[in-house]
Amino acid sequence: MALLLILLAPLAAAGFALLPLDRRAAPLATLAAALIVLGLALSVAAAATGGRVEAFGGALSCDGLGALVLVLVAFVGSTAALYSWGYIGHRPESAGGTRLYYCLYNLFILSMVAVPIVSNLALVWVAVELTTLISAFLVGFDGTPEALEAAWKYVVLTTLGAVVALLGFLILYWGSQLEGAAPFTWAGLVAAAPHMPPALLWPAFLFILVGFGTKVGLVPMHTWLPDAHSQAPASICALLSGVETTTALYVILRLFPVLGAAPWLDARPWYLGLGLLSVAIAALLLVFVRDFKRLFAYSTVEHMGIILFAAGIGGADAHLGALYQIAAHSIAKSFCFFAAGLAAMAMGTQEIAAVRGLARSAPLPAAALIAGALAIAGAPPFAVFVGEFLILKGGLAAGDYVTIGLFAGFIVLGFCAILFHVNRMVFGGGSERARPAAPLSCRAGLALAAIPLFVIGIYVPPALFALLRAAAGALGS
Amino acid sequence: MGGAIFALDALAGALFLLAALGVVATRQVLASLQLFIVQSLLLAASALLLGGADRSPHLLAVAAITVLTKALLIPWLLRRMVPSEVYRMREVERVLNIPSALLASAVLIVVAYAVADPLAAAAPAPFIRINLPLGIAAMFLGGLTIAVRREAVPQLLGLLGIENGVFFAAVAITPNLPLIAELAAAADVPVIALVVGMLTRAIHARLGTTAVGELSVLREE
Numbered sequence: 001m002a003l004l005l006i007l008l009a010p011l012a013a014a015g016f017a018l019l020p021l022d023r024r025a026a027p028l029a030t031l032a033a034a035l036i037v038l039g040l041a042l043s044v045a046a047a048a049t050g051g052r053v054e055a056f057g058g059a060l061s062c063d064g065l066g067a068l069v070l071v072l073v074a075f076v077g078s079t080a081a082l083y084s085w086g087y088i089g090h091r092p093e094s095a096g097g098t099r100l101y102y103c104l105y106n107l108f109i110l111s112m113v114a115v116p117i118v119s120n121l122a123l124v125w126v127a128v129e130l131t132t133l134i135s136a137f138l139v140g141f142d143g144t145p146e147a148l149e150a151a152w153k154y155v156v157l158t159t160l161g162a163v164v165a166l167l168g169f170l171i172l173y174w175g176s177q178l179e180g181a182a183p184f185t186w187a188g189l190v191a192a193a194p195h196m197p198p199a200l201l202w203p204a205f206l207f208i209l210v211g212f213g214t215k216v217g218l219v220p221m222h223t224w225l226p227d228a229h230s231q232a233p234a235s236i237c238a239l240l241s242g243v244e245t246t247t248a249l250y251v252i253l254r255l256f257p258v259l260g261a262a263p264w265l266d267a268r269p270w271y272l273g274l275g276l277l278s279v280a281i282a283a284l285l286l287v288f289v290r291d292f293k294r295l296f297a298y299s300t301v302e303h304m305g306i307i308l309f310a311a312g313i314g315g316a317d318a319h320l321g322a323l324y325q326i327a328a329h330s331i332a333k334s335f336c337f338f339a340a341g342l343a344a345m346a347m348g349t350q351e352i353a354a355v356r357g358l359a360r361s362a363p364l365p366a367a368a369l370i371a372g373a374l375a376i377a378g379a380p381p382f383a384v385f386v387g388e389f390l391i392l393k394g395g396l397a398a399g400d401y402v403t404i405g406l407f408a409g410f411i412v413l414g415f416c417a418i419l420f421h422v423n424r425m426v427f428g429g430g431s432e433r434a435r436p437a438a439p440l441s442c443r444a445g446l447a448l449a450a451i452p453l454f455v456i457g458i459y460v461p462p463a464l465f466a467l468l469r470a471a472a473g474a475l476g477s
Numbered sequence: 478m479g480g481a482i483f484a485l486d487a488l489a490g491a492l493f494l495l496a497a498l499g500v501v502a503t504r505q506v507l508a509s510l511q512l513f514i515v516q517s518l519l520l521a522a523s524a525l526l527l528g529g530a531d532r533s534p535h536l537l538a539v540a541a542i543t544v545l546t547k548a549l550l551i552p553w554l555l556r557r558m559v560p561s562e563v564y565r566m567r568e569v570e571r572v573l574n575i576p577s578a579l580l581a582s583a584v585l586i587v588v589a590y591a592v593a594d595p596l597a598a599a600a601p602a603p604f605i606r607i608n609l610p611l612g613i614a615a616m617f618l619g620g621l622t623i624a625v626r627r628e629a630v631p632q633l634l635g636l637l638g639i640e641n642g643v644f645f646a647a648v649a650i651t652p653n654l655p656l657i658a659e660l661a662a663a664a665d666v667p668v669i670a671l672v673v674g675m676l677t678r679a680i681h682a683r684l685g686t687t688a689v690g691e692l693s694v695l696r697e698e
Binding site: 094120122123125126129130133137140143145148149151152155156157160163164166170171173174175177178184196199200203431441 | 487493515542561592595596598599600605613616620623631634636639640643646647650651653654655659661662665668669672673675680682683689692693
C-alpha cells in the first residue's frame with residue numbers, strides 16, 4: 001500500500017499545483033507531498049531491510065537496493081522542494097510559470113521514485129525515459145539561450161541513449177523467454193541468466209551500459225551533463241546531479257547480479273574501465289573549469305565513475321563502499337548545488353573568476369560552499385571520505401594495484417581542483433557589494449540538507465547500515 | 478504462403494531502410510517528415526505480416542498503435558507546434574555533404590549486419606534474420622541523421638527513426654511482450670515528439686532559428 005501511495009502523492013500534488021489558487025498553494029502542496037513520500041519511503045526501507053516488499057501481486061516491489069535509491073530521491077526531493085519555495089518565489093516569474101514549475105517538479109519526483117519500485121522492466125525503462133522528458137522543461141526553465149541549448153542537448157542525447165538501452169532490454173526479454181516464460185523483472189532475469197545464450201546477454205549488457213551510461217554521464221557520453229546541470233535552476237540541479245543520475249546508475253548496477261549469474265561472462269573490466277575513465281577525465285576537467293555550477297557537475301561525472309568502479313572491483317567491502325558512496329554523493333551533491341545557488345544569487349554570476357572574497361560579502365553561501373566542497377571532494381570526516389576509503393580498501397584486497405593506484409591519483413587530483421577553485425572564491429581579495437540575504441526557505445532547505453551531510457560521515461545509524469547491507473546483498477555480495 | 482510472407486517482409490524491410498537513408502540525405506525539412514511517415518507505415522506493415530504469420534493478435538495491436546501514433550499523431554503534433562516556415566527551409570549547411578553521408582550510411586549498414594549476425598545465430602528464426610539487422614541498421618542511420626543534420630526537426634526525426642529501428646527489430650525478437658509494456662513504450666514516443674517539439678518552438682521563439690547544430694554557447698572548458 002505504501003508503495004502505491006508513494007506514486008500517488010506526487011501525482012496528486014502535480015495536479016493540485018496547476019489549480020489557480022493562492023501563490024503559496026503550489027509550493028506548500030509540493031512540500032507536503034515530498035514529506036509524505038519521505039515518510040513512506042523510510043517505512044518501506046525499514047521493511048525492505050528484512051526482505052522484499054511487494055504490492056499488487058508483485059506489480060510494485062522494492063528490495064534493499066531499491067529502497068536505498070527511493071529514500072535518497074525522497075530526501076533530496078524534500079529539501080529541494082523547501083529550497084524551491086524561496087528560490088523560484090523570489091524570481092520575477094508569472095504565477096502561471098510558477099505553477100508549471102511545481103507541476104513538473106512533482107511529475108519529475110514521480111518518475112524518479114517509480115524507477116526503483118515498478119517491477120516490470122519495460123516500465124522501469126519508461127520511468128527512466130520519463131525522468132528525462134519531464135525534466136527537460138525544468139532544465140530550460142530560465143528560457144535563456146544557454147538554458148534552451150542545454151535542454152536541447154540533454155533531451156536529444158539522453159533519449160538517444162535510452163532508445164539504445166531499450167534494444168538492450170528487448171534482447172534481455174527475448175533471451176529470458178527462450179527457456180520458457182520467465183517474469184520480466186530483475187529477479188526473473190537473475191533466474192533466467194544462466195540459460196541465456198552469451199551471444200544475447202552480452203550485447204544486451206553493452207547496449208544498456210552505453211545507453212543508460214549516457215544518462216548517468218559516464219565519459220565519453222557525458223558531454224551534455226555539465227551543460228544541463230549548470231543551466232537549470234539550482235533546486236533542479238540538486239535533483240539532476242544528486243539523484244537523477246543515481247536512478248540511471250541504479251539500473252546499470254542491477255545488471256551486475258544478472259551477469260554474475262552467468263559465470264561465462266566477466267563484465268567487471270567494463271565497469272572498472274568506464275569507471276576509471278570517467279574519474280580520470282572528470283578530474284582533468286575539474287582543473288580547468290571556469291563556472292562554479294559546472295565544477296559541481298563535473299564532480300558528478302567523477303562520482304558516477306567512482307561508484308561504477310567500486311561495483312566493478314567486487315567483494316563485500318567495495319560493494320558496501322559503492323552503496324555508501326551513492327548515499328554520500330546524493331546528500332553532499334544536493335547540498336553543494338543549494339550552496340552554489342545561494343552564491344549565484346548573492347553575486348549575480350556563476351563565473352569562478354568573478355567571485356572573490358565571498359566570505360566577507362556573503363558569509364552564509366561562503367560557509368556552505370566550503371562545507372560542500374570539503375564534503376564532495378572527500379575530506380574527513382565527511383561521508384565521501386569514508387566511502388572512498390572503503391572502496392580503496394576493497395580494491396587493495398582484490399590486489400589490482402596499478403588500477404587502484406591510478407584511481408587514487410585521480411581522486412586526489414579532483415580533490416585538489418575542487419578545493420583550489422572554491423578556496424579562491426571564498427577567500428582572496430576584493431569585496432563585492434553583497435545583495436540581500438537569501439530567502440528563509442532556501443536557508444531552511446540548506447540546513448535540512450546539512451544534517452545528514454555532517455552526521456553520516458561520523459555516525460551511521462544502525463538502520464542505515466542494515467539497509468546498506470541489504471542493498472549490498474542485492475548486488476550479490 | 479510462408480514464403481510469400483517472408484518475401485513481403487523482406488521487401489518492407491528494404492523499403493524501411495531506404496526511408497531511413499532518405500531522412501539522412503534529404504535537404505528539405507518537410508520531405509524528411511514525409512519520409513518518416515512512410516517509414517512508420519512500413520514498420521506497421523512488417524508487424525502485420527509477422528502477426529499474420531504467427532497468428533499473434535499482439536502484433537496486430539502493435540501495427541495499429543504504430544499507425545495511430547507515428548503516422549498520424551506525431552506528424553499532426555509536429556505540424557501544429559513547429560512554425561510552418563521551418564518546414565519550407567532547405568538545409569544548405571550540413572556537417573557532412575550528401576555523398577559522404579551516404580558513404581557513411583553504407584559503412585554503418587555493413588556494421589549493423591556484423592553486429593546482428595551473432596545475435597540472430599543465437600536463436601534462429603526466419604523473421605529475425607530479416608528484421609534484426611535491418612532494425613539495427615535503421616538505428617545507426619537515425620544516429621547518423623542526428624550527427625549530420627543541423628535543423629531541430631530532422632534531428633528529432635533521427636531520434637524517432639532510431640526508435641522505429643528498435644521496434645522493427647522488436648516485432649521479430651519479442652512478438653509476445655506484455656501488452657502493458659507495449660502500450661507504455663508506444664505512449665512514450667509521442668511524448669518524446671511533444672517535448673522536443675515544444676523545445677523547438679521555444680528555441681525558435683527565443684533565438685529566431687531552429688538550426689540547433691549551430692548552438693555553441695556552452696562548451697567544454
